[in-house]
Every structure is written in structure tokens, then in C-alpha cells.
Amino acid sequence: MKRVIAVSLLALALAACKKEATPPAPAAGTPAPGTLPAPVATDDGPVELKEVVETTPDYVIGISYATQAAKYPGLARELRRYADAARSELLEAAKGRTAKENPSPYELSLTFDDVLDAPQMMAVSADGSSYTGGAHAAPLIARFVWLPQQNKLLTAAELVPQKSGWDAISRYVREQLHSALSQRIDADDLAPAVRAEQIETGGRMIDDGTASDPANFAMFEPVKAADGKLAALKFVFAPYEVGPYSDGTQTVEVPAAVLLPHVAPAYRSLFSGG
Missing domain, CATH: 3.90.640 (Actin; Chain A, domain 4)
Incomplete structure (x- = not known):
């Protein structure tokens, strides 16, 4: 499967051979304090969907929002929650990384794209991968279908x-x-x-x-x-x-x-x- 490279600036860093990992679950729990981007706004306020680029010796993270979902704060909040959970899990795994056991840095690549943008329905795809050691990267795949008139996700x-x-x-x-x-x-x-x-x-x-x-x-x-x-x-x-x-x-x-x-x-x- 082709891995999605979320941010072009990370292309060289993400080109190494990937190994197996366990993908984070969407919207998993409340992440540990101090490991996330700026807090998501309250339910009534706007939600910023801002590109994330982080590069350290232990991990490389690229998260891109190629979507117009910010016009629906409830949907934007779901996207941020998914991205934050994936990022939090990668950072937690990176705390235990050793260069001897895993010479390549851990990596998270995730991009959100619009599938459909219509008054009655908006759909957004999330595609990417998370590498925390093993034979190859684990896929990150999610879909969000939002009903603007009801202000909710359709399950x-x-x-x-x-x-x-x-x-x-x-x-x-x-x-x-x-x-x-x-x-x-x-x-x-x-x-x-x-x-x-x-x-x-x-x-x-x-x-x-x-x-x-x-x-x-x-x-x-x-x-x-x-x-x-x-x-x-x-x-x-x-x-x-x-x-x-x-x-x-x-x-x-x-x-x-x-x-x-x-x-x-x-x-x-x-x-x-x-």
C-alpha cells in the first residue's frame, strides 16, 4: 500500500523503509497533558485546523488539513481529535525509542481531504501511516460524514x-x-x-x-x-x-x-x- 506523505517537507525523512506498528484508535481517550497542539476550542467556537510539522531525532510528524471542514466546528473538532490522538500515541511510543533498537525515527504522516462538500452533507477522508517500529508502518485510515443541518456525524x-x-x-x-x-x-x-x-x-x-x-x-x-x-x-x-x-x-x-x-x-x- 502506498503511504500518504502528509507534508512535502518531510518527503526525504519519510522515504526510509517502514516497519510494522500498531495504529492509534480514532478519538482515543484524553491524551496526556503537554503532548498536544493548542487545545481545541469550545463546542460553540471555531476550531483551527493548522498544519503540523515536527522533526526531532526521535520522531517526525506531518499532519495536513487539505479540507474546508473548519466551517463546521463540530466536524473540525472530530478531525482534530483524531489527529491529536494519533500524535499523542506516537509521542508516547517515542519516549521508549532507543537508537540501538530503532535507528530510524518514529514517524506519523496524516492528511485530511474533502470527499464531498455539499449543503446537505460534507465528507472528509483521513489517510496516512504511523511507524513505531516493526516490519512496516501501520495505516491510519478514517472517514467522517457530517450532516450540517443536524450538526452531527452520520454513522x-x-x-x-x-x-x-x-x-x-x-x-x-x-x-x-x-x-x-x-x-x-x-x-x-x-x-x-x-x-x-x-x-x-x-x-x-x-x-x-x-x-x-x-x-x-x-x-x-x-x-x-x-x-x-x-x-x-x-x-x-x-x-x-x-x-x-x-x-x-x-x-x-x-x-x-x-x-x-x-x-x-x-x-x-x-x-x-x-
Whole structure:
């Protein structure tokens, strides 16, 4: 998977071979005092989304906000919370770093981009990586879908409230991922026994990662139709969720026609045909 380099000034510092690490959880707890940028404003005030560039012998951090989310303080606060948690976890790990065990500095690279900016919905992607030792960097991937009129994040569980809906979405997503898996493996021209083993292992990861639980579909992006409404949702799966690290981030677009029978009535008007 290509790692996202959040700040161009860090390109040389981040070019070294990366090793495995455990990614920070979004919005994890209250970070330790003294390890974060300036405090986020109160719920009623503006939130500054300011580029972060930090370089020391122990760590390199680059956080970039290529987004217009600051116009919605509640959304901006969620982005800052995610970035602050990732930064806090990296700084905590860096306290225990030794040059002998880890000659390369620990590194955090994270960028926020706008996926959709419309009056009824704004969506922002967070992509990057965190390296705190190991075989390679851990991916940092999150998606934020904001409803300006309700002043809140839209969650998968709220969008599709019934398990029967997730059963249908799960079936559709699994079909697409299994098909993509077969195509990737066929392209490698493997021996039959090796192919069968990879199909079985990969298929098991897909089935585990797409069980009909909204938590497995928490990351999604709106796909805009020509009429300005939503033609589909693109569900995003980080490495390890439905495949090995080498497969990178995987996505599946689920069309509105599949989603609409299961979408909560309050949100059907967001979709074409709803």
C-alpha cells in the first residue's frame, strides 16, 4: 500500500523503509497533558485546523488539513481529535525509542481531504501511516460524514438501523471482494494448490471482515450522482480488515438501489431514487 506523505517537507525523512506498528484508535481517550497542539476550542467556537510539522531525532510528524471542514466546528473538532490522538500515541511510543533498537525515527504522516462538500452533507477522508517500529508502518485510515443541518456525524448504524439491511449489504460487498480476490490471484498464475490455499485464506478474511455488523462498515464515502444526490456509498476497508497488508486499502461501491430498501426513512431523501 502506498503511504500518504502528509507534508512535502518531510518527503526525504519519510522515504526510509517502514516497519510494522500498531495504529492509534480514532478519538482515543484524553491524551496526556503537554503532548498536544493548542487545545481545541469550545463546542460553540471555531476550531483551527493548522498544519503540523515536527522533526526531532526521535520522531517526525506531518499532519495536513487539505479540507474546508473548519466551517463546521463540530466536524473540525472530530478531525482534530483524531489527529491529536494519533500524535499523542506516537509521542508516547517515542519516549521508549532507543537508537540501538530503532535507528530510524518514529514517524506519523496524516492528511485530511474533502470527499464531498455539499449543503446537505460534507465528507472528509483521513489517510496516512504511523511507524513505531516493526516490519512496516501501520495505516491510519478514517472517514467522517457530517450532516450540517443536524450538526452531527452520520454513522453506519444510524444510516441502516436493521440487521436485515446489513445482511443485504454484507452479501453484496462480499461478492465484490471475492471476485476481486479471484482476479488478483489469477493474475499471479499460481500453481493450483497455492491458488486454492490463497483463495481459502483470503476468502476467510473477507467473510470475517464483512460480517453483517455495522462496525465492519463504519468507514464509508458518499458517491455523488448527476442530480446532486447520492448514487452510492463507497465502503472503505483498511489493510488487515478484509485481506493481508499487501492488498492495501480496499473499497466497494454499493449502489443506491441496494441501499435504499434498508436506509432509515430520515436519510432516504439523500439518495437518488429516495
